[in-house]
Amino acid sequence: MTIPMRYLIRAAASIAAIALLTGCWDRIEVNDIAIILGAGIDQEENNKVKLSVEIYLPAPDNNESGGGQEGMDSGSKNGNILVSSAIGSSMADAMSKLQKRLSRRLYWGHNNVYVFGKERAERGFNDDLDFFLRYVRARERTNIYVTQGKAIDTMGVIPRLDQNLMEALTELSKTEVSIDVDLKTVMEQIVETPEQTYTVPYILTSAVMSEKKHLRNANVPYFRGLTIFKKGRMIGSLDNELTHGYFWITNQIKASTILTAAVAKDETVAVNLTASKSKLIPKIDSSGEWRMELIIECEGNLIQNASRMDYSVPEQLTEIEDLFEAMIKKNVDKSLNVIQQKYKSDILGYSRLFRRKYPKQWAAAKPEWSETFLRIKTDTSVNFQIRRPGALVKQINNIPME
């Protein structure tokens, strides 16, 4: 090497100095951040917005310190959440006001849940979405929920089984109870549908709290179906039964769903779904009528048989299957009716399917999509098969004497 050593040393020293003298100027230690676990957005008077956040309190466990100090809240696990809220003219304003009250920097990177109050949802939350999508630290895969009352009421609630309500909600959304709707899905729907129609899970707030402070009432389900959004506003909701129909149509029904059908009075058969596939086939026939063909194919295992029906008799098995088919069809038709006639919003994704298959006709129908949508007839056909009877083949009441 031709460069003398002392120059190399000088160069190395100055590079090291440049790097080291700045220190870790933009470092943010874990101790400096307030980790937001969930955020609630409510409508306030004078068109203001109220932002409430659930912040993780990283207090070390009592048993870890091992000392004889008396615990603050009798050792309950719920001491690790702080709820704070602020009102502002916009989300950003509310957040800056909220920040002023906290000694640590609000950290959105691990936020999993946005809960909107019903009032805010009815006014429309596109402004808030703009903030969440623009703000770099916030994640696009954050789940969105709408709650019946005020969003702040869902904050700080301890669901007992999980660490906090936000975790419980995200976990439940993965099961058959509800669906995952995150910022990304909503954005996609806004872009893809002609009238910005989408659904968001609806949280049941009534009696969320038990008489004990902060503890959730264990006897109330978390969800109350879905809310329907059209043109950025919430226009209504589907109850649990209609939601089920909606799941059937949109192929969102999850395996492990349990279906119960009544054979006769006080006689029921229950089936655990193992697989299900719904297929929508758009069709414009020669007369110019728009139709949709819905084929649902599903199979399941018998998990309870409290009826006279005998699984081992092929005719009776077919009868049970027909029963379920009829039930599903009824459920679907009812949901379709409500979605098409009452809400006139294409949350089913019909427009996307027609656009793909009939782009020209779709383009023509696009300006008045709602009108076109409510006239689309859906032909539902259900094929249900029960594959396995479970460990008990006969039903108890009918076991023949030895």
Added chain:
Amino acid sequence: MNDHETPLAANIEESREKLKHFLHDCSDASMYHFRIGEQLPGMFVFFSGLTHEDRMDELRKEMAGWSFHEDNGSLQEQFQYRVAGVCSEEISSMEELVDHISSGSVILLVDGIDRGYAFSLAEWRKRAIEDPAAESVIRGPREGFTESMVDNRAMLRRRLRSQKLKMRGIEVGRLTKSHITIAYIEGLAAPELVKEVEDRIGMIEIDGVLESGTIEEYIEDEPYSPFPQMLCTERPDAAAAGLLEGRIVILTDNTPMALIAPVSLFSLLQSPEDYYERFLIATAIRWLRYSFFFIALLVPSGYVALLTYHHEMVPSALLLSIAKSRESIPFPALMEAFMMETMFEALREAGVRLPKQVGAAVSIVGALVIGQAATSAGLVSSPMVMVVAITGIASFLLPHYSVGISIRLLRFPMMLLAGIFGLLGLLMGIIGITIHLCSLRSFGLPYLSPIAPMMVGEWTDVVMRPPAWLPRKRPRLTKSGGSWRSKPGMHVSKLHRKQE
């Protein structure tokens, strides 16, 4: 005989005076007067402790019994005639004499002859051949090199019973005059390579060589690199394996450490036991080692980077529990990591240097420093303790101490980079190390070969430990590179089946 050498005197008394002057203050030099054939005065000169004195005594007795007849010429002539069949070498200067006696020979000086007669009776106390302490294996030979060059050479020769195993000797060190042996297999090792090694060693100008480390430092390609460019082993089987791959083994006098060159990074990550264990298991272990190589290098810095800049990348639940345990820690993550890693290195060093009796105390204190006590004292968080412990174990997983220690050293600049620039810094560090490794050479062999430069044919020995029966070509660095090392054929069991 050169001009500046002191000639030997013919008169024995004169020789004695000269020797006394030459070897003054050498209290271990011994002179032993006697008469050959009861007539001719003679004198043995030797260093006590280096010679087999019993055999010297036998020699003296035998010589004392020699009888001379006057009609057969002078005593000196008769003596010279008879001694020629016994002695190993004739010498003519004082310097030669000292050379011989310091390597254990006995010099016989005789009155009336200005020459000395050397007898190779070298024999000194040495350590027995023992289990190699630093490179232990579960399966494999249990003998390790010792300090004796003779034994070490014998151990190699025993493994390679072929005249193709050549051992060239060189002497290095003005005062220590250490013997260096360059061993290679003729026809396998490239002759240029042998010459290069010999030339490099020949150029060493130094007072003393006490350990192979000195040789290594003198002849390695890149002295400023933290990575070892020669493999240092005390296992003769590893040395023999190196020889078979066309490498060169350098044995140094008075040290049980043999140097193998050239090496690539991958051969430094392999253990001789890989080849003794079943190949599936050895392959799995090899991969374990590769992954822990990266863990040892990157985990502390990665942890620092994630915790100071990229909280998004930590899974939520983990971040919450880290946040909880870090809540009362007064130091930034970088400081914490630096402190703990330094502490760990200190403990390791203390453990190596301390006498065994104190060792237990160190391990107890060590468990307190890196452990529960440190966490409860609120000095470090428990995830940090885990990180330090994992990296500690990871660095010990590397089979060669010299690689492990270079990785451990590089961890510190990496942590600093991660603390200053986050993952960007970490990446800069990785790129820097990669560039360095790519440019590094060991006696002309690229350090990352066969990955860079890419020699796909030799990858089998990197990505897995190939089964012994798999036909394999010799590494390309060797003279006969590319020729078949094991016969392209079939596994014995298949051959057997075919015969049936």
